[in-house]
Amino acid sequence: MNDLTPSRLREIKREATVRPFDLAAQLGLPEAALAEAELGFGTVRIDAVPGRLIPAVETLGEVMALTRNRSCVIEKLGTYRDFHDGDHAAMTLDAEIDLRIFPRHWVHAFAVEVEAEGGPRRSIQVFDAAGDAVHKIHLRAGSDLQAWSALIRDLALPDQTGLSDYAPRPAPEGARIAADRAETLRQEWLRMTDTHQFNTLVRRLKMNRLGAYRLAGAPLARQLEVSAVPLLLERVRDSGQQVMFFVGNAGCIEIHSGPIATLKPMGPWLNVMDPRFNLHLRGDHVAEVWLVDKPTKRGPAISVEAFDEAGELIFQCFGMRPEKGGDAEGWAALVAGLPAKAEA
Structure with a gap:
């Protein structure tokens, strides 16, 4: 090269x-x-x-x-708008441009x-x-x-000519599981009062998100068929459900809050083509889908989460909280009808 x-x-x-x-x-x-x-x-x-x-x-x-x-x-x-800076995490909290920023990756x-x-x-x-x-x-x-x-x-930075030395790309982590801590995971999961406590919990137990889902199992985490992903988008569109759709990488997470109106699949791509929100998802990259239930002070936070074959998170979709215009019962019913993965 x-x-x-x-x-x-x-x-x-x-x-x-x-x-x-x-x-x-x-x-x-x-x-x-x-x-x-x-x-x-x-x-x-x-x-x-x-x-x-x-x-x-x-x-x-x-x-x-x-x-x-x-x-x-x-x-x-x-x-x-509404930027909040921080050394480890920052955010913008506008209704449309809603970001979680991790500055060390910028x-x-x-x-x-x-x-x-x-x-x-x-x-x-x-x-x-x-x-x-x-x-x-x-x-x-x-x-x-x-x-x-x-x-x-x-x-503008002073150096406008020199070429950068890029670091090697980190290898995918895959699912990290500490099988001997399964009961501790389940017990502490049930004691959570906020979804943000989950990452702290799994890190402390030397696991990660996907590993914890595989280990905890139902009723906390139920594996779905990969066909649940296009079905989820269709049902959100057809029901008018208000959702929070999270897409990100190690340095930034971007969130859509609201409904989904227009779906246009094209080849392997599942596309949302709304006037102020577009989503382009490689359906053929989805290897695992999980229906996840986390307790909070406001009630259950229920999400559908998709991972690729390397165990990397592709997206998360939550129902909008009722105080923001969501329908908790409607969301719970919608995701409960998604196809569960048949047990091996």
């Missing part, structure tokens, strides 16, 4: 008919290297620290927020401007240490271009 100089990468990108994520995979490169190859050609290296970047993004007005993992992409239109960032038939396309692209995309922000026709110019001026 030594012949893949920045100039050669720019040529390849101009000729490519696939998205940067897929092109990078074909070339065996981190996606960030494709953005970095454009430094000085419409791309500027900027500060990736969320505490500096997100307040600047707030000034852009309406944009499109995009977060993805290998199997799922979520896109939301809206304005970044390592490389670029302000990108690309000439296109309909005029320049502008975006902010954030990557982790391995050069995998963490979060992207695409400007819209009504975005504030003066604020865009100010963002680049204020956040």
Whole structure:
């Protein structure tokens, strides 16, 4: 791959008919290297620290927020508002742009401007240490271009020519199970009062999410058939249920809160194509689906969660809380009717 100089990468990108994520995979490169190859050609290296970047993004007005993992992409239109910074976790709490941010994974960032038939396309692209995309922000026709110019001026880094050394991508963890702690897991699970306590619990027991689901079993975690995923989307659409749909990676989780109106399957892709919310899910990547019940002070938090063959989380879908307009009984009935996986 030594012949893949920045100039050669720019040529390849101009000729490519696939998205940067897929092109990078074909070339065996981190996606960030494709953005970095454009430094000085419409791309500027900027500060990736969320505490500096997100307040600047707030000034852009309406944009499109995009977060993805290998199997799922979520896109939301809206304005970044109500940012809460933190060393370990940060968040935006707007009704449309609702993010959970993990700053240590926000390592490389670029302000990108690309000439296109309909005029320049502008975006902010954030990557982790391995050069995998963490979060992207695409400007819209009504975005504030003066604020865009100010963002680049204020956040541009001194080095606009050097190439980055990208870390190796961490291997998938798979399901971590501590079989001798099964009863402790079940007992402490039932004592939870908030869903956020779950991650702390499984870490303390030297497990992870998927491992805990496999070990705990029913009634806390029931495995579903993979056919439950398209059925879930169809039933949410048809019922008008208000849901919270979480899609993320190690550095960012993006959340859609509301209904699902328009489904357009295409090949292996299951697509939601609503006016201000798009979802693109590789149905053929789904290897395990779990129906999970966690107790909280407000009542059960019931979710459907999908994992790929490496044990990586693809998405989580919860019913909206009643105080936010959700229907807890309707959600419980909807997911209870999803097909359970036949026992081996």
